[in-house]
Amino acid sequence: MRFGHEGLIIFEMANNHQGSVEHGLKIIDEMAKIADRHKVKAAVKLQYRNLDTFIHPDFRERDDVKHIPRFLDTRLTWDQFQSLVLAIKDRGLLAVVTPFDEKSVEIALNHGVDVMKVASCSNQDWSLLQAVAESGKPIICSTGGCRIADVDKIVSFFEHRQVASLAILHCIGQYPTDDKDQQLGFMKRMIERYPHCTIGYSGHEAPDNLRLATAAVAMGAHILERHVGVPTDEITLNKYSMNPEQADRWVEEVVHARQIVDLPENDKQVDVGERDSLLSLMRGVFARTPIKKGERIRPEDIFMAMPCGDGQTTAKEYKETMVASRDYVANEPIVEQRRFDQIYAMRQVVHEAKGLLREARIPLGGELQVELSHHHGMENFRRVGAIIVDFINREYCKKLVILLPGQSHPGHGHKKKEETFQVLYGELGLVLDGEELLLKPGDMQLVRRGQVHSFETQTGVIFEEIATTHYKGDSYYEDEEIAMLDPVQRKTVIDEW
Numbered sequence: 001m002r003f004g005h006e007g008l009i010i011f012e013m014a015n016n017h018q019g020s021v022e023h024g025l026k027i028i029d030e031m032a033k034i035a036d037r038h039k040v041k042a043a044v045k046l047q048y049r050n051l052d053t054f055i056h057p058d059f060r061e062r063d064d065v066k067h068i069p070r071f072l073d074t075r076l077t078w079d080q081f082q083s084l085v086l087a088i089k090d091r092g093l094l095a096v097v098t099p100f101d102e103k104s105v106e107i108a109l110n111h112g113v114d115v116m117k118v119a120s121c122s123n124q125d126w127s128l129l130q131a132v133a134e135s136g137k138p139i140i141c142s143t144g145g146c147r148i149a150d151v152d153k154i155v156s157f158f159e160h161r162q163v164a165s166l167a168i169l170h171c172i173g174q175y176p177t178d179d180k181d182q183q184l185g186f187m188k189r190m191i192e193r194y195p196h197c198t199i200g201y202s203g204h205e206a207p208d209n210l211r212l213a214t215a216a217v218a219m220g221a222h223i224l225e226r227h228v229g230v231p232t233d234e235i236t237l238n239k240y241s242m243n244p245e246q247a248d249r250w251v252e253e254v255v256h257a258r259q260i261v262d263l264p265e266n267d268k269q270v271d272v273g274e275r276d277s278l279l280s281l282m283r284g285v286f287a288r289t290p291i292k293k294g295e296r297i298r299p300e301d302i303f304m305a306m307p308c309g310d311g312q313t314t315a316k317e318y319k320e321t322m323v324a325s326r327d328y329v330a331n332e333p334i335v336e337q338r339r340f341d342q343i344y345a346m347r348q349v350v351h352e353a354k355g356l357l358r359e360a361r362i363p364l365g366g367e368l369q370v371e372l373s374h375h376h377g378m379e380n381f382r383r384v385g386a387i388i389v390d391f392i393n394r395e396y397c398k399k400l401v402i403l404l405p406g407q408s409h410p411g412h413g414h415k416k417k418e419e420t421f422q423v424l425y426g427e428l429g430l431v432l433d434g435e436e437l438l439l440k441p442g443d444m445q446l447v448r449r450g451q452v453h454s455f456e457t458q459t460g461v462i463f464e465e466i467a468t469t470h471y472k473g474d475s476y477y478e479d480e481e482i483a484m485l486d487p488v489q490r491k492t493v494i495d496e497w
Contacts, residue, residue: 002165003138003198007258008223009035009042009251010096010117010140010202016229016241017084019074024084026230030244032091038251043094045117045225046084048104051075078107085111096140098122105131113137120144120173120202123154133158138165140223142202144173148189155194167198167223170216176240177204182212187219195441198222207242210253217257224254266405266459283315284308287328297322302334311335319344342378346492353387353402354497356460360425362400364389370494375410375482378492384408390470399465403428408456411478419447419467426461430454439463452478 011031017024028044035042055068063069076084088095089112097108098117105128108116116132118141123129132139139158143151151168158166170187184201191199200223201216207226216224227241237243242250283304291301297320304315312333313322322336349372357364369390374381386409387402397417403409403426411431421428421444428439432453439445447453477483482490 003140003167003223006041006222007254008094008200009040009254010045010223010225011042011247012045012225012227013229014045014047014227014241015070015074016227016237017074017076018235019076021076021080021083023230023232023235024076025087027228028084028087028091028093030230031228031247032093034244034248034251035093037248038255040251040255041094042251043096043115044088045096045098046081047098047100047119048081048108049100050103050107053103054101078111081107082111085113089114099128099132102128102131105135109135109137115140118142120146120171124150126157129154129157130161133161133163138167139163140167140169140200142169142171142225143190144171144202148186148193151190151194155197165198166196167200168194169200169202169223169225170221171202172204175204175238176206179205179209179211182215184212184215184219187216187221191220200224202226204240206239207237207246210250213250213253214257217254218261226250279308279314282306282308285313285315285318285334287330287332287334289330291324291328293324293326295324296320297324297334297336309333313337340379345378345381346372346494349381349387349404350494350497352404356402356404356425356462360462362424362462364400364497367391368497370497372492372494373409373490374492375477375479375485375490382407384410393470395469397465397467397470399467399470400424401461401463401465403455403457403461405458405460407460409454410482411452411454412475413450413452414447414474415476416449416471416474417467417469418449419465421445421447421463421465423461423463426457426459428461428463429456429458 013024013027016027031042031044049071051071055071059065059068060072085095094114096115096117097113098119099105099108100119100122105116116135116137116139118129118132118139120142123141123143123146141154155168168190170184170190172181172183174181187199187201199220201221202225203212205212213224226247228247229237229241229243231237231243283306285302285304287301288303289301291297299320308314313336317338319338319341321341322338325336328334371388371390372381373386373388376384382404385407389400389402392398421439423439423441423443425441430437430439430445430453432445432447433451437445472487
């Protein structure tokens with residue numbers, strides 16, 4: 001299992017089972033109903049402590065030390081915990097366990113849990129973290145009590161141990177937590193700082209507070225966790241645990257918030273209704289004076305006003321280079337279509353390349369040269385091509401290569417140059433001598449002289465090329481049509497970036 005961006009709801013049972021398997025099963029049943037009702041991916045989380053060693057023997061009989069009496073009073077046997085894990089799985093939920101000691105990690109693995117969760121109080125207990133990392137399970141770690149430097153250490157710890165799936169949860173370790181103390185903006189920093197991790201929110205606010213759910217989703221939380229329980233005549237929940245009705249409303253709010261912020265294709269989608277709505281407010285282009293067929297439609301020959309009719313040239317579409325395809329009389333709507341314009345296409349490509357660089361936070365500086373490689377012409381650039389930024393070409397060569405989403409670069413090799421690629425942003429699909437590779441940020445790949453290679457991206461990609469000296473005419477292409485082109489036919493150098 002890997003954490004994705006589809007979202008995960010975690011219902012934290014903690015000690016709300018009250019030491020009763022029957023009551024624990026009731027909590028699981030109620031949470032499963034909520035997950036089914038709202039069709040969400042959900043988990044129930046248990047806490048494992050090997051109490052015989054977790055609590056110092058001199059303190060086991062004392063009732064004046066915080067938490068210890070509660071842990072002992074709600075104690076379950078390991079067999080009872082196993083029955084709860086099985087019940088969680090039987091209801092179609094993920095079983096998550098927070099182990100507080102190394103023995104509990106071992107037992108959780110024997111119980112077949114799906115995910116290991118590190119509590120805030122344990123997030124720098126390096127011995128425990130080592131055992132959790134060695135479990136081979138996906139790991140979720142709460143960051144209560146951590147500054148950014150502490151989170152850096154935690155993330156690096158798990159990275160060094162090659163944990164395949166890691167989620168980091170923003171958390172404030174106050175019970176309950178007031179809104180003014182939440183500091184949700186910290187999540188944004190973690191999202192930017194740890195792009196390879198799934199970021200979420202573990203909340204301890206009052207159980208009827210739904211504002212935090214909406215705010216956390218809006219900030220980018222893909223995992224949300226809350227404490228839950230089932231009150232009875234004898235059982236009263238603490239000030240940060242939700243009853244089933246509150247949990248149901250909380251999940252409903254999370255689902256609704258996800259619908260609001262959802263970006264399914266990583267770009268804003270514009271439907272027909274939105275286009276029609278805006279078109280009704282746009283200015284259209286009208287002839288100010290008579291215009292003859294074949295004449296250029298000059299700015300002084302037109303005016304712009306609303307309403308804009310169907311098929312009419314809009315203020316957005318008008319270009320001074322347009323030529324009338326028929327005669328127009330004064331006040332008549334202009335209905336010309338913008339033809340392919342190579343200069344306009346190049347400007348659009350440059351704007352998008354700059355956008356990717358801004359998103360990746362890669363400043364370029366001033367000493368550079370930009371080249372557009374358009375192997376099948378600018379009209380096909382968004383399908384085949386690349387933007388190449390040249391920085392240095394001495395005994396060594398440095399370039400940035402930018403591909404827009406959905407773009408590819410055809411198979412080719414170099415007679416003299418040897419190069420190494422390192423991905424800085426996005427994902428690069430590289431084919432090297434017929435072998436398919438997927439490179440992600442940080443990945444490097446050597447391309448030797450004479451090795452035929454091609455690449456493509458679905459996400460958009462920026463990668464650095466460090467190479468030996470670049471020579472004109474050093475590249476050769478598999479595609480015979482490309483190979484026959486003069487370099488000036490497939491390359492355009494841009495002076496003003």
